[in-house]
Amino acid sequence: GNFNETQQKILKLKKEKNALILAHFYVPLEVQDIADIVGDSFEMAKRAKEAEEDLIVICGVRFMGEGAKILSPDKKVLVPAIDAGCPMADMVTVEDVLRLKAEHPDAAVMAYVNSSAAVKSVADICCTSSSAVRIAKSQDADEIIFVPDMHLAEYTAGKVPEKKFILHTGFCPTHHRITEADILAAKKAHPDAKIAVHPECRADVVKHADFIGSTAEILRFSRETDAREFIIGTEMEIAARLQREVPEKKFYSVTSAFVCPNMKKNTLQAVLNCLENEEYEIRLDEAEAAAARRSLERMVSC
Numbered sequence: 001g002n003f004n005e006t007q008q009k010i011l012k013l014k015k016e017k018n019a020l021i022l023a024h025f026y027v028p029l030e031v032q033d034i035a036d037i038v039g040d041s042f043e044m045a046k047r048a049k050e051a052e053e054d055l056i057v058i059c060g061v062r063f064m065g066e067g068a069k070i071l072s073p074d075k076k077v078l079v080p081a082i083d084a085g086c087p088m089a090d091m092v093t094v095e096d097v098l099r100l101k102a103e104h105p106d107a108a109v110m111a112y113v114n115s116s117a118a119v120k121s122v123a124d125i126c127c128t129s130s131s132a133v134r135i136a137k138s139q140d141a142d143e144i145i146f147v148p149d150m151h152l153a154e155y156t157a158g159k160v161p162e163k164k165f166i167l168h169t170g171f172c173p174t175h176h177r178i179t180e181a182d183i184l185a186a187k188k189a190h191p192d193a194k195i196a197v198h199p200e201c202r203a204d205v206v207k208h209a210d211f212i213g214s215t216a217e218i219l220r221f222s223r224e225t226d227a228r229e230f231i232i233g234t235e236m237e238i239a240a241r242l243q244r245e246v247p248e249k250k251f252y253s254v255t256s257a258f259v260c261p262n263m264k265k266n267t268l269q270a271v272l273n274c275l276e277n278e279e280y281e282i283r284l285d286e287a288e289a290a291a292a293r294r295s296l297e298r299m300v301s302c
């Protein structure tokens, strides 16, 4: 390939150190380009669990690094940006989950992977946006406590009407900021475009979509659907990736403000520093990680 100087240094070090680099689709394209695997949250977790390399670098946000460490506890797991967190993951606490459990003792607790290791440790099972419906259906319980994303919970509840959902109040600031007026304006500007959105969007945004899915699913839908224009209702790097991959189609982000600032902390320079200095290492409380592993492994094998 045509790699710049920093990318070449990263690729050389990656080889020397036998490192596996996993990246999320929201990190800058130039970082996606040096990764071994780019995926949605589910694919990243699955791949981290199967890793044979001694060193795993997770280009994403903190819960993704923690997830890799939980699933591959004997590996050294590094993240390039120590302060790249997910604000939604910080919206739910262990106390919130325990209170909901006390109020609904027969309910199963589903924790969206966008949550801390501590919250996962008190959940029955984890899920991602691509697996939430399947996992909810797989539960024996008739009631499901879903934390933290109220929008993904509402979307999942709509697809699994046979169960009662108990919602939390969390949301993704990046997706929540997009309003119905934004989607209607984008539709007016591009009336022939197909609309693909992430289920972290508000219900009144999701209802205008032709397709609803995870980042990887939105990419697949947009590549495979026979239309010339697409409005992409998730973080802007997805539209950028599609535009580069499929130049004969047109991809429009719903607004130019559809950015996850934490994902953007994964710069090439940060990845180079990460490999050179083997920082920042994810360390977890072992008992907590063991309890969280049960929930994550149930998700991965469901």
Ligand code: 13P
Binding pocket: 039, 040, 041, 042, 114, 128, 129, 130, 172, 198, 200, 213, 214, 215, 216
């Ligand atoms: P995906 O699992 O769809 O990649 O979503 C992760 C995420 O953080 C979306 O905001």
Ligand code: SF4
Binding pocket: 061, 085, 086, 087, 088, 089, 114, 172, 173, 174, 175, 200, 235, 260, 261, 262, 263
């Ligand atoms: Fe978290 Fe939203 Fe960023 Fe995804 S886009 S990592 S949910 S803040």
